[in-house]
Structures are given as C-alpha cells and as structure tokens.
C-alpha cells in the first residue's frame with residue numbers, strides 16, 4: 095500500500111524503505127526530464143515536495159539512505175550528445191528554504207555552528223536566484239578554455255562552442271588575473287527576448303515555448319552553435335570553482351571582482367547583517383520581480399566571509415553557509431498594465447487584465463481574467479466580498495497572481511502599499527467598446543437578481559458578436575471546418591470585396607461560387623495560396639450535410655451547448671420538426687411549449703432562450719439562407735429495430751423499485767424510446783410506480799397508455 099501522505103513518524107521501517115525506493119526512482123525520472131530533455135512533467139513546487147519528503151524520511155531513518163538516494167547527487171547524468179567535463183570542484187546545489195521560520199532557523203544554525211552570540215554579528219549576502227542554467231566557465235592564463243553545464247554536479251557537458259557565442263561572457267580576461275579562474279553563474283534568456291521569440295514562432299505558425307528557462311536550455315544544447323548565437327542568451331556570474339589565487343576574502347568582494355573582470359553581476363545583490371534586513375530584501379526583490387527582464391525563483395543567502403564559509407563547510411550535498419529562499423511556486427507579484435474588455439458571442443463584456451509578463455508555476459503569464467465588473471470591485475457572484483474593501487483592481491496596481499495547474503491565472507489581491515496616489519477606480523464601460531450599443535446587466539425575472547455579466551445589446555450590428563458567432567459556427571463541435579480558424583474568419587469578415595466577404599454563416603457556403611466570377615482571387619492573397627484554397631473549399635463542401643445536433647449547436651443560441659443540442663436533436667428528430675415547434679412555442683404556452691419543457695434536461699431558461707431566438711426575424715432569415723446550402727441530417731436513432739418502444743415517448747412517474755430513475759431512462763433510450771419529464775398528448779406510455787400522482791391522472795385524462803413497472807419490464811424484454 096502507498097504510504098504517500100502519511101506522517102513520517104507514523105511509518106514503519108519497512109514502509110519507509112519502500113517509499114524511499116519509490117521516491118528515488120520518481121525523482122531520478124524528473125531529474126532526467128529537467129536536466130536532460132528540458133521539458134519537465136511536474137511543477138517545481140511538486141518536485142520540491144518530493145525532495146522534502148525524501149529528506150524527511152531520511153532524517154527519521156538515516157540507516158535507510160540509499161546508494162541511489164536523490165540526496166546524494168544533484169541533477170541528471172550528462173547526455174551522450176556533448177562530451178563530458180569533470181568539474182575541478184563539484185557543482186553543488188543549495189538547500190531550499192520556504193518560510194520565514196526556515197530562514198530564521200538557517201541563520202540561527204550558522205551562529206550555533208560557529209559558536210557566535212547574536213551580538214557578534216555575521217554578514218550575509220542576499221541576491222536574486224536566477225531561473226536559468228548553471229554553468230562553469232574555465233579560464234587558463236586569462237583565456238576561456240572550457241564551459242560546462244552542471245550535469246550531475248561532478249560531470250557536466252562540454253558546451254564551450256555554444257558559450258563562446260554569448261556576447262556577455264568574455265573570451266579573454268584582463269591582464270593579471272590568476273592563472274586558473276573558474277567562473278560560475280547562470281545562463282538565462284531575457285523575458286523580452288523570450289516574448290519576441292514566441293511572437294516570431296507564432297507568426298510562423300510554429301509551437302511556442304513554455305518559459306524562458308526551458309528555451310535557454312534548449313538553445314544551449316544545440317549542436318549548431320549558430321542557433322545558440324541567434325537566441326541572445328545572457329549571463330550572471332555569482333560563484334566560482336577552482337581559483338589559482340583568491341582575489342578577495344568575502345563573497346561580496348569576489349562578485350565585485352568578477353564585475354571588474356568584465357562579467358555581468360546582479361545589481362540587486364546586497365550585504366546585510368540581520369534576519370530582519372534579509373527578509374525585507376526578500377520582500378523587495380519579490381515586488382521588483384515583474385520589472386526584472388529575467389526570471390527569478392527566490393533569493394539566495396550566503397555567509398559573506400570566505401573564512402567562515404570554510405569553517406562551516408558542507409553537509410552531504412550542500413553548503414552549510416548558504417540557502418535558497420524560494421518564492422511560492424504558484425504565486426507572484428506583477429503589475430496590471432491595462433484592463434481591456436472582450437466582447438463574446440452572446441454580447442458578454444469580459445474584462446481581461448493585461449499583465450507585465452511573469453513566470454508563475456513554470457509558465458509565462460501575460461493575462462488574467464477579471465470575470466466581470468463585480469469581480470474587479472472585489473465582489474463575488476452571490477454578492478459576497480472576495481477581497482477587502484478598497485482592494486478593487488485598478489490599472490497600474492501591483493497584484494498577486496496565482497496559477498495552479500491548467501486553470502486560467504487569477505488575481506488574488508492587490509498590494510495596497512504599491513498603489514499609486516493617482517490610481518483611479520476602473521470605470522466599467524456602459525456601452526459596448528466594439529459597436530457602441532448600450533451594455534446592460536439583465537435582471538432575472540424570476541429571482542429579481544441582477545446578472546453579474548454586462549451585455550452588449552447591439553446583437554447583429556455588433557461586429558464582435560457577429561465574428562464570435564461565426565467562430566462558434568465553424569468551431570470543432572459545430573461545423574468543424576478545417577482551414578477556417580479565428581484569423582481567417584476575421585479576414586473574411588473585414589473584407590469589403592463582395593466575392594470575399596463573409597458576415598453570416600450561409601456566406602461560407604457561397605464563397606466558392608462567388609469566387610468563380612471574381613477577379614479578386616483568394617489564392618493570390620497572402621496566407622492562402624492555391625493548395626490551401628482548394629482544401630478550404632473541400633472542407634466547406636464536406637459539411638453541406640451535417641448531423642442535426644451539430645447544426646443546432648452551431649446556431650449559437652444562448653444556453654444551448656452541445657449536450658442540450660443533442661437532447662433537442664433526439665427529441666425532434668428533424669430540423670423541420672424542431673423549428674416548427676420553436677415557432678409554435680412562441681406564446682410560452684400551449685402544447686409545443688409544454689413539450690419543449692417536458693424534455694428531460696431542458697429547463698425553462700434554456701427553453702425561453704430558444705423561443706426568443708426564433709422570434710428574431712433576422713435569425714429566421716439567416717437560417718433560411720443557410721438551409722439553401724446545407725442539409726441537416728435526421729437525428730440518428732439507436733439501432734432498435736424490433737423494440738416495441740422504439741420511437742415512443744415514455745414518462746416515468748412515482749417511485750420505481752426495480753431500478754433507479756436514471757437506469758430506467760438509460761435503458762428506455764437504448765431501446766430507442768424518448769424519455770420525457772411531463773405528460774402531454776404526445777406521450778405514448780406512462781410507467782407509474784407507487785405514489786404516482788398528477789402525472790398518472792393526466793395520462794388517464796388524455797387516454798395515454800399506463801402501466802406499472804412489471805408490465806414495462808415485460809414489454810421491453812418481450
């Protein structure tokens with residue numbers, strides 16, 4: 095049995111041994127992905143959690159520490175592509191700390207180890223932890239001779255040719271440097287260069303990169319150094335390996351020397367004397383993070399005196415004189431540059447925060463949804479406060495963003511201390527930013543509640559709604575027309591040439607014909623070409639007959655999603671029957687209205703939306719033109735030949751004893767019956783269990799056949 099998640103001190107020695115074995119394998123697997131192939135499977139936070147679990151188990155059961163324990167080595171073995179380089183001094187990794195208490199413990203541990211009293215002050219350096227690739231660069235007699243990755247800490251990969259292409263790394267050092275110098279630091283890709291590269295990839299229709307670190311890793315491990323050169327990698331020096339002579343006696347002094355030798359060093363490095371100052375600097379760096387043009391994932395603290403570093407020495411795998419204080423992996427501060435409004439297919443005005451790009455949970459985040467105007471004010475969907483009073487989100491605000499898993503990034507809160515004196519509350523537009531029509535918050539007739547969504551009332555005159563409608567129409571679960579994506583829809587929509595313009599769905603199907611007589615040929619337009627135009631026409635023509643549920647879904651009726659569309663298709667069978675019923679249901683009463691509401695899974699809100707849709711003459715006109723081009727197929731009925739209930743409408747009422755309501759329904763449907771929620775003239779059979787009430791009465795009144803559960807069972811098994 096897995097013991098994962100059990101408290102360490104409740105485990106038996108056998109359980110601990112088994113879990114350590116599993117952890118060793120799992121961590122080795124993730125190390126290989128992280129250091130070798132550059133595409134991690136889990137977040138850094140999850141990885142750290144595995145490592146901490148391993149450490150905790152080993153601390154409790156030191157006798158169980160394995161030969162292949164993750165605590166004994168750092169990272170993955172080098173790959174075969176690059177020749178190995180044995181580091182003159184191993185490249186070790188730092189212990190991580192995650193909380194203020196951890197940092198206090200670290201500092202207290204240093205004092206204790208050295209036998210110092212708190213008033214015998216020890217200086218520490220504090221600097222951002224760059225989220226890049228560690229590198230060791232060796233100079234002999236002032237000339238760059240080798241550059242190697244960290245690899246497993248002992249042996250790295252020889253990437254000298256690629257490192258030479260990085261402009262920030264000198265090939266030669268000034269006269270008078272020690273005979274052997276090994277500079278260690280981090281190779282990284284600037285955020286601005288990363289974003290520019292992704293824009294270029296996007297323009298070329300290629301897959302974009304996930305984050306700067308993986309991209310830097312991939313760029314560095316190119317066999318062709320020219321590719322590396324094109325990626326504009328950068329470097330920060332912060333440590334050293336073998337040194338023939340020591341040019342300084344403090345950490346801070348060493349890094350300043352590297353700067354004098356021509357290496358870039360991080361300007362945020364400080365020398366500090368107390369835990370309070372260290373933690374204050376951590377907070378400052380955290381707030382400055384979005385403005386930095388490079389990713390960082392924490393702050394590194396080191397004992398400044400090299401003599402004290404020497405005395406403190408190492409634990410099995412990491413120095414006692416340093417620690418990396420990590421930022422929470424799924425959260426970061428950043429700045430709201432702008433609040434923009436997007437108008438959707440149903441006219442909903444959705445505010446989006448444009449953020450200063452920041453890497454959160456391993457992914458670069460540039461936008462966060464703000465949902466609606468109440469959310470901006472800090473009010474939830476039920477009117478409850480989700481952020482303190484006055485913590486409304488404003489342009490220019492510094493905010494805490496959270497990204498967990500694949501969820502769209504959220505803004506958790508505003509950092510009030512960073513709010514500019516002239517920051518103004520966001521004024522949510524009362525008109526549609528696209529078409530200028532009034533935008534309103536509807537009031538639910540039943541509950542009297544005001545909708546949290548503000549909608550454009552422009553309908554068809556609203557370009558945003560019209561293009562979103564088209565995009566919905568061609569989307570995967572609707573007409574699924576390949577070659578007609580979002581970009582192409584915008585192109586055809588905006589085009590003023592009558593042989594190219596597509597403003598409503600039927601025009602998609604007349605495009606080829608209109609093109610035949612036109613001099614403005616699509617194939618001559620940038621981004622199309624003869625082959626792709628041919629493919630586009632083929633894809634369009636392939637959809638001239640289409641499943642009924644796809645057709646209904648594609649109409650884009652509010653509240654009618656895929657599931658509802660399938661229910662409707664099954665219930666009505668043909669488009670004609672469906673459309674006729676919608677028109678007959680217009681008065682919101684009568685048989686057609688009752689039948690519609692009787693369909694299991696269709697509520698009144700949905701029913702109303704459909705009827706409203708068919709009341710709009712413009713919709714009827716567009717569908718009319720569409721039906722000239724497209725034939726919706728009859729809804730597929732399950733193969734039920736011979737079943738006595740196929741095609742019958744059945745209502746279950748009262749309590750069933752032989753099966754659940756869901757089971758009864760599924761069984762009936764599998765035999766080709768339609769299951770309805772209420773009784774009407776169209777009902778064929780009412781199956782009544784004990785306690786059946788008004789539905790049974792109504793069935794008798796209408797002369798509908800009724801039976802009990804046993805009779806029903808006999809019927810369907812007969």
Ligand SMILES: [Zn+2]
Nearest residue numbers: 526529550556
């Ligand atoms: Zn509009």
